Amino acid sequence: MRSLRGLAVLAAVAGLAAGCGSTTPPGASPSPSTQARKPATTAPPARTAAPSSPVPASPVATWPATTRTAAPSHAGYLAAVSVGQHATYDRVVFTFSQGVPGYSIGYVNEVLSDAKGDLVTLPGQAFLRIVFHPSSGYQTYSGPGTITPIFPTLLQVRAAGDFESYLSFGVGLSQRAGFRVFTLTQPYRVVVDVAHVSLPQFPGITDITSWPQFWQMQTAFNEGHQPWRGSPLMVAQAWAAGHMTNATVSQTGPDTFKATEPSTGKQATITVARPVTVGAAQLWVITKIS
Numbered sequence: 636m637r638s639l640r641g642l643a644v645l646a647a648v649a650g651l652a653a654g655c656g657s658t659t660p661p662g663a664s665p666s667p668s669t670q671a672r673k674p675a676t677t678a679p680p681a682r683t684a685a686p687s688s689p690v691p692a693s694p695v696a697t698w699p700a701t702t703r704t705a706a707p708s709h710a711g712y713l714a715a716v717s718v719g720q721h722a723t724y725d726r727v728v729f730t731f732s733q734g735v736p737g738y739s740i741g742y743v744n745e746v747l748s749d750a751k752g753d754l755v756t757l758p759g760q761a762f763l764r765i766v767f768h769p770s771s772g773y774q775t776y777s778g779p780g781t782i783t784p785i786f787p788t789l790l791q792v793r794a795a796g797d798f799e800s801y802l803s804f805g806v807g808l809s810q811r812a813g814f815r816v817f818t819l820t821q822p823y824r825v826v827v828d829v830a831h832v833s834l835p836q837f838p839g840i841t842d843i844t845s846w847p848q849f850w851q852m853q854t855a856f857n858e859g860h861q862p863w864r865g866s867p868l869m870v871a872q873a874w875a876a877g878h879m880t881n882a883t884v885s886q887t888g889p890d891t892f893k894a895t896e897p898s899t900g901k902q903a904t905i906t907v908a909r910p911v912t913v914g915a916a917q918l919w920v921i922t923k924i925s
Contacts, residue, residue: 695723695830698813702741705816709734711823713772713802718784718792724828725789727806729767731823736770736802738825740816745914746805749796756915757807758783758790758853763814765827769800783854787831788812790850807914809846810834838908839920841874846910853916867919868892871905874921878903 711731719726743764746755780794788809796803810832817826837846856864863869868886875882875894879901884894892905906923 693815695813698815698828698830700742700811700813702739703814703816704739705737705818707737707768709736710769710800711736711767712775713767713770714775714822716782716792718782718786718789720784720786720789721828724830725784725786726826726828727789727792728827729765729804729825731767731770731825732775733823735818735820735823735825736767738768738816739766740764740814740827742811746793746795749801749803750798754915755793755795755805756857757793757805758850758857758914758916759807759809760911760913761808761811762914763806763808763827763829764795765804765806767802767825770802771797771800772802773797785847785850785854788829791854809850838910838922840923841921843918843920849910849918849920852918853911853914856916856918864918865916867907870907870919870921874905874924875903 711734713729714732715728715730717728717730719728740763743762746757746762746764747753748755749766781791782793783791785791789806790809791807793805793807794803795805806827806829808829812830812832814827814829816828818824819826834846837844837849839845839849843849843852852861852864855861863873867890868884871892871894872882872884875884879894879896880898882894882896884892884905887893887904890907892907894903894905895901904923904925905921906925907919908922909917909919911917
């Protein structure tokens, strides 16, 4: 398998450059090498201003959530990836040299790497799989393999494969939302806009008390940090250790635990829940102490 070296990321704070007209791309470049390369680690986006550009006008509420595809007409080699937050939607832009490749963009239950089939862990509770063909970033692009902006809907973009002219990404979203896809030229780009969505009130009441905090913790969990947050008992034990001396914790129900401080007889009932029940990071949070 040949995987992406990474995503070089620019976080756009305005619109996109260039017009929407179609142009004839230069001749295709030689096929990239098939030597394997390890994706880079997570890095925050570098913020930069982006020039303005007209974009297709369509109400966010009308964007469907169905898979979008375009047949390949040119080979496109990845040159840049940028993300941006707008008033009613979040945006990710893939910039290519040589031309705009074909694409398939749609929701999946989980994102698997191409071609090995390993799970690509992402924060959120909805996942987009983006595949470009014919395309590659192996010889044309370097940088971190993951960008994690934690926008209202767009949480993370992660390289998922670069194999035999198929270039893949996984996108973690806060919730399933309508999206639109369009292309631009000068330079060649594929733009994915994902509508903002309303989430219910976050149920956590202790150390994780908001959705942005939860998404950040999911990201850390997926990277191997604080694995105890995947255990309801250990979450209850962590609270008891911070509020009692030598506490004992026992489970009294599917999502409830009793903490007891032996020296004083003080007791507390701890109720926990999983705000998200899909993906690899199904973390537990405390929702009530009584």
